Amino acid sequence: MAEKFNLLSAKFAASDNSKAGSYADGRNLYLRVGASGSKSWVFRWHYEGKPAELGVGPFAKLGLAAAREKAGELREAVALGASKEALKQLIRPKPEQPDERTFKFYAELVIKQKTASPKYRSKKALGQWTQTLTRYVFPTIGHKRPGEITVGDIATVLAPLWETKVETATRLRQRMETIIDYALAVEDSDSNNPAKWSERLKIRLGGDAEKNVQHHKAVPYRDIPGLMATLRAKDSTSAMLLRYSILTVARSGEARGLKWAEVNMAKRTVVIPASRMKNKKVAHRIPLNDEAVEILDAMATRRVEGQELVFASGVGPAKPKGVPLSDVAVAKALRLAYPAPEGERPFTPHGTARSSFRDWVANETNYSPEVAEWALAHIQTDKVVKAYQRSDLFDKRVTLMAAWGNYIAGKANISSIVNSKSAY
Missing domain, CATH: 1.10.150.130 (Tyrosine recombinase, N-terminal domain)
Structure with missing residues (x-):
């Protein structure tokens, strides 16, 4: 006897007059009508020798043609031996795939x-x-x-x-x-x-x-000697690093990442390799003034075997090399030593170490701007300057940084030191 299917008409399925019960459409598909008049599709089959059924979806969302199509997919899956869970996966609506190119x-x-x-x-x-x-x-x-x-x-x-x-x-x-x-x-x-x-x-x-845009806020250069006096009374690594940054006008990352291999105490110099410089092009020689040398001497007494960083944080048996001190720790040291007026932005280590120095050079000395720019490791952008200037003005920077160190130490008349010679 031939299998009967497509027994239900679209008109009957949509009718509001259907009595409660289950109505076969054929090929395992049934329309179930509830006592309240609700309608839903059911797929019936035998699973492991026992009758089983699975809800296909409400009639309101799944019309007759769509229900038959879904039942056909389920019949094919049953013929291949699919489990109940596998059939449920076929019933669940597939989420729309969002466009990945967001x-x-x-x-x-x-x-x-x-x-x-x-x-x-x-x-x-x-x-x-x-x-x-x-x-x-x-x-x-x-x-x-x-x-x-x-x-x-x-x-x-x-x-x-x-x-x-x-x-x-x-x-x-x-x-x-x-x-x-x-x-x-x-x-x-x-x-x-x-x-x-x-x-x-x-x-x-x-x-x-x-x-x-607000730039790095700097402690006024006239207040730097007082700030440094406060920092000298502190023994923390962050206070030592902040003092070193101010004395050498080094950028935060260059100071925090300073390695002992870059320090030459005999020559009183630090050489930051090009790979650690902002411009990534030129190594930078830094002349060390007296107080900078004192700080490095003090840090050397704290050094443990295998420690590479001068101002290391987290040094211990598990991490003998240590990790660079964070910007946050240095900023906190400055905030405690020189708090900003209430309601104002805090002073920054970067501005204090560099902008204050530049203002001091411009207002209190006759050192040329070129010498100051070399001290700050700023790239010379003027082609004419670069063509005629073949050195890094190191000898002039030695005296400039010594004068800066003396000014910071509060020694009398130091700020009147003048370099009247040309920078070239």
Whole structure:
């Protein structure tokens, strides 16, 4: 006897007059009508010798044709020996597959490329990329395709930071611009980049805050001797490092990462290799004044066998080499020694070690700007200067750093020391 199927009509299935019960459509499919009039599809079969049934879905979401198609898939699976659980998997609705090429997808690609590039100098900066994007950007636009992101979306991300954390907001906008530029290039899109600094974005944010980025706040140079006197009374590694940074005007990372192999006590010099310099191009010689030498002598007495870093943190049997002291620890040492007035931004180690020195040179000495720039390890950008200047002005910097050390020590009339000769 031939199998009967497609017994139900679409009109009957949709009718509100059906009595409660189960109505066979054939090929294992049944329409079940409840006492309240609710309707749903049921698939019945024999599993391991016993009758079994599985709900296929409500009639309201699954019409007759769709129910028959689903029942056909289940029949094929039963014929192949599928388990109950396997049949349930076929019933469960498949989630829509989101487009993987989202802003977050491209952000991770950009960070991955920068991580792999030997040209990218700062692993810390990459960490800040990940941290700020995760905290501020991904919750709002991480799921969106770059081509769908609007100027309004960018403004929504930046607005909470625009008045209180201008520098963070500015860097965040630049990072979003870089990521969207990359995405648009990969997708060969001619769309405008909504994160690009424009009049439209400026209007949405209520002003040109990017022109008001706050720089590293520095302790006034006239207060440096007093600050150093306070720090000398402290014996912590962070206080010693801060003093060394101020005396040598070294950048934070260059000072925190100082290794004993870079120190030559006999010649009273430190040589930072190019690989650790900001520009990654030129090694930097630092002449050590008297107090800087004293600090390194004191740190040498604390050195343990195998310790590579001068200002190491976490030194112990498990980590004899130690790890660099954190920026946070140094900033805390400065904050405790020289707190900012209530309600104002705290002073920064970077600004205090470098900007204060530059202001002192300009206001209290006649040393040439070129000597000061070499002391700060700033790259000479003027082609004429670079063509005629073949040395790093080390001898002049020896006397300059000695004068700076004497000024810091509070010795009389030191700030009137003058270098009247040309820098060249």
